[in-house]
Amino acid sequence: MSWKIWKSKEERIKEEYNKAINLRDQGKLSKAVEKLEKVYRMSQEVSDPAIKELGIKAAAVAKIYKAKLGKESLKEVYSFLSSLDHDLILELPNIVRVGDIVQELKVLVKDSSKLASSAELEKLAKEYLSLGRDKLLLSDILGINIEPKKMAYILYGEAKRLIAESKERENPEESAKIYSEALHYFELAGDKNKVAILSQKISKLTKVMKCYICGRTLQGEETHFLYVRAATTPYMMRHLSSENPKAITNDGAIALCITCYTAISILAQAMAEAKVMQYYSSMMMRINELEKRVSKLESNSWFFSGGSNNDDTNYYWHRRGRIFSRD
Ligand SMILES: [Zn+2]
Numbered sequence: 054m055s056w057k058i059w060k061s062k063e064e065r066i067k068e069e070y071n072k073a074i075n076l077r078d079q080g081k082l083s084k085a086v087e088k089l090e091k092v093y094r095m096s097q098e099v100s101d102p103a104i105k106e107l108g109i110k111a112a113a114v115a116k117i118y119k120a121k122l123g124k125e126s127l128k129e130v131y132s133f134l135s136s137l138d139h140d141l142i143l144e145l146p147n148i149v150r151v152g153d154i155v156q157e158l159k160v161l162v163k164d165s166s167k168l169a170s171s172a173e174l175e176k177l178a179k180e181y182l183s184l185g186r187d188k189l190l191l192s193d194i195l196g197i198n199i200e201p202k203k204m205a206y207i208l209y210g211e212a213k214r215l216i217a218e219s220k221e222r223e224n225p226e227e228s229a230k231i232y233s234e235a236l237h238y239f240e241l242a243g244d245k246n247k248v249a250i251l252s253q254k255i256s257k258l259t260k261v262m263k264c265y266i267c268g269r270t271l272q273g274e275e276t277h278f279l280y281v282r283a284a285t286t287p288y289m290m291r292h293l294s295s296e297n298p299k300a301i302t303n304d305g306a307i308a309l310c311i312t313c314y315t316a317i318s319i320l321a322q323a324m325a326e327a328k329v330m331q332y333y334s335s336m337m338m339r340i341n342e343l344e345k346r347v348s349k350l351e352s353n354s355w356f357f358s359g360g361s362n363n364d365d366t367n368y369y370w371h372r373r374g375r376i377f378s379r380d
Contacts, residue, residue: 062095063099066092067107072088073091082118086115086118089112092108092111093111096109110143113134114144117145118194120195127161130158134151135158135159139151145190156184157189160184161189171212174211174212174215175212177208178205178209178212181202182202187201188200206241206242213232213234214251217232217234217235225277229255229258229259232254236255257274260272260273260274262274262298262299263298264313265283265301265308267310267313268300270298271310277310279309280308280309281308281309283306
């Protein structure tokens with residue numbers, strides 16, 4: 054009977070790898086990462102291709118768990134994994150292909166950068182859709198609560214919303230049409246809040262009214278016309294409420310195109326400012342007059358009160374001084 058005491062380096066590497074996986078399964082991620090990195094270092098010293106591959110797997114798994122521990126950025130993990138053979142299989146513990154993880158990481162890294170244009174948002178939406186799954190392979194490992202399809206619809210919706218917004222002033226009809234497309238995507242994504250906001254936007258943008266002042270027919274409440282409170286009479290309501298398009302609403306507000314509204318606002322503001330300036334000038338003149346009278350009064354009071362210590366006498370001359378100063 055013989056006991057095998059000596060173990061080859063290859064065997065020790067396999068043992069270390071299994072220990073690392075056990076630690077991972079027990080939730081001891083930091084220790085698991087240390088072991089996995091050790092496996093990778095040890096694998097560099099052997100020539101067995103299977104062991105070398107095990108080392109690379111260990112390094113890849115370590116990178117992913119380091120991202121979970123906040124010790125590596127997704128960008129760093131993406132950069133490392135994309136340099137590996139994409140057909141390499143990892144156990145996380147679910148079996149995944151490196152290529153599939155790389156594809157997810159590429160999208161997540163792009164999503165974490167600032168995207169401003171509708172074209173960038175649409176491109177990212179396409180990439181989320183191209184993942185072809187409802188749940189990310191990395192979602193449980195990294196705790197990322199993103200549903201790729203839902204995210205794609207949100208991004209498409211956001212891209213359309215940006216385009217629609219840029220066309221509101223130029224073409225309200227086309228803008229409303231694009232807002233409807235955006236709304237459709239938010240419906241698919243189940244974003245009730247965005248659906249409610251866009252429904253209201255579309256309703257306002259498709260509204261047509263006639264300006265009460267210039268009589269022009271315009272589309273797009275709040276962009277091209279707005280409602281203003283004004284005095285109305287039952288006679289006006291009777292005659293104007295039935296017009297199509299309307300210039301007056303059923304509750305007595307009138308529609309003004311932005312041009313008429315701003316012309317009135319600017320004029321009203323200029324008139325108010327002129328009035329304030331007029332009040333200010335007249336107040337300043339009055340203050341100057343009062344200052345002159347007060348200083349004259351003070352000089353008279355000083356003269357008359359100078360020779361007496363009697364308070365009553367001072368008061369008398371003080372009063373006299375005020376009377377004299379009026380002359
Ligand atoms: Zn007008």
